[in-house]
Amino acid sequence: MLEVANLSVNYGSIEAVRDISFQVPEGKIVTLIGANGAGKTTTLSSISGLLRPGRGKIIFQGQDITRWPTDQIVRAGLAQVAEGRAILSPLTVAENLELGAFVRRDRAAIRQDIDRIYGQFPRLAERRSQLAGSLSGGEQQMLAIGRALMAQPKMLLLDEPSMGLAPIIINQVFEIIRQINEQGTTVLLVEQNANKALKIADYAYVMESGRVTFQGTAEEVRSSTHVVEAFLGKG
Amino acid sequence: MVDASLLTNPVYLLQNLVDGLARGAVYAVFALGFTLIFGVLDIVNLAHASTFMWCAFAGWVVMSLLNMPLIVGLLASMLFGGLVAVVLEFVAFRPLRQEGAERLSPMISSIGVSIIMVSLAEAAFSAQTKKFPSGVLDPKPLYIGGTDGVRVSWGQLLIVVVSIVLMVALGYLIRRTRTGMAIRAVAYSQRAARLLGINVNRVVVITFFVGGVLAGAAGILIGLLTNNISPSMGSDIELRGLAVVILGGLGNIEGAVVGGLLLGLVETFTIAYFDQGSDYKDAIAFIILFLILLIRPNGLFGRQEANRA
Secondary structure, three states: OEEEEEEEEEEOOEEEEEEEEEEEOOOOEEEEEEOOOOOHHHHHHHHOOOOOOOEEEEEEOOEEOOOOOHHHHHHOOEEEEOHHHOOOOOOEHHHHHHHHOOOOOOHHHHHHHHHHHHHHOHHHHHOOOOEHHHOOHHHHHHHHHHHHHOOOOOEEEEEOOOOOOOHHHHHHHHHHHHHHHHOOOEEEEEEOOHHHHHHHOOEEEEEEOOEEEEEEEHHHHHHOHHHHHHHHOOO | OEOHHHHOOHHHHHHHHHHHHHHHHHHHHHHHHHHHHHHHHOOOOOOHHHHHHHHHHHHHHHHHHOOOOHHHHHHHHHHHHHHHHHHHHHHHHHHHOOOOOOOOHHHHHHHHHHHHHHHHHHHHHOOOOEOOOHHHOOOOOEEEOOOOOEEEOHHHHHHHHHHHHHHHHHHHHHHHOHHHHHHHHHHHOHHHHHHOOOOHHHHHHHHHHHHHHHHHHHHHHHHHHHOOEOOOHHHHHHHHHHHHHHHHOOOOHHHHHHHHHHHHHHHHHHHHHEOOHHHHHHHHHHHHHHHHHHHOOOOOOOOOOOOOO
16 A cells, blocks of 8 residues: 655755665554664655655555655545644644544534544543643543544554553553554554554564664564564563 | 823823724734734744735725725725735745744845835835825714714724724634634644645645735724825834734734734823823833733733644
8 A cells, every 4th residue: 555665865964764665555554663763753754745755755555655745645545643642732622633634525524523533532522622732641642543533544654652651541542553453544653662563563664773674574573583682672 | 291180081081092992903903914924934024014004005096096985995905915915925935934944034034025115115106105085984073972072083983893803803714714723733833734634835825815914904994093104104013013912922813902902002091191292102112011021021911832823
């Protein structure tokens, strides 16, 4: 569904991403794991059109989206839940969800989808008229994910959804990601928390210093000595 | 230095309240466009006052040379202001809005544009002041409480009505519409807005258009207040507008309204109650601004970044 080929991205003279290639097949969860600064967020930003890659191609559903503007990419069905929960703090929960559907025009269906999200996340329903900035970290992440779903994406990009959350909340978030995938949305998950990511992913790519250094099924990555030493720790 | 007999005169008090509110309403409308553009884009658009000045001339052309009624002049001026502001966005601001651009460069750019606009106006209309034709409004004022009572001119009435309509309309646009939500999203984070599929450049153009429309309305309203249209009229209101915006809290819409009304009242009361008050109305207004900022450095309604636009 998504194919990234020989992508390189520079920040000034620094090459943050160097010639990486990977694929996300339809219906799967693929994870991009790696330490802070490995180039994961840069990769996602390039896919979403926030950054212009120096070289390489990004193909989504057979179309070359490498130079598309972000709003056109979102319209094509690629939604991103950005790092740090990127909710709009001064807007209400309900307004955040409505803006999630900004690319859609079907008012009645949008209303239904908002109700569905409220059904899925009762905490958001209770707080619908509160400012999003007043939510707890976990609630903000739920809102960010719910909002991205409002665009009816074919594929969801998630940037560090576990960042800054308590372990019990992290489990809930990953369970939600698994459910979203079961309902038919393809997922590209970027994570530092490799243990958690590998539990729900079908396939994984390991990034280090801007390169993909290892890839395989979640099982293979988990049992690779290199990855265990680099990220997963002992035991 | 204060005339004691005036202090005990209730009609005089009410009269100055009316005059002050009308003056303040014009400041508020002017400041709204200013603060909107700042709140959404973090740009201090110092060409806002020149846009305002050109709009007053546009209204003058429509009403004096084409003999159109006031309402046509007002609408033409608002449309003209919107278009001028959009042109400014494309010429003076968008080319500078690249990643990593110096924060102050849009402001410098707007100063340059402003100087050019004033020069063009001087070339086109000469530095002499123009007046709206006397026939656009009934010159006979309304009296509340008989001819000894409070005098309200049709111009003042129109200023108050138009500014209330504009404030309500702006509030509705920002708070209740899809476009308004997109404007607030862009104001909070352009990156987050883009990821929602919002075309940020389009939202910026809309924001400039709305800001220009407000400058256009203010241009006609100040014409009704002072009937004094000249290429330098922008510089008279520019500092006041900036002061009002800061007083209300940068980027804060309610703050601009309250700040504008407050400044209008302070100026009017200074003139009314102090001997030669018009000589130091600006000094007193800015001393009060300074004192308010000492107590509330983010302005009356400023809550850091949280309550923008």
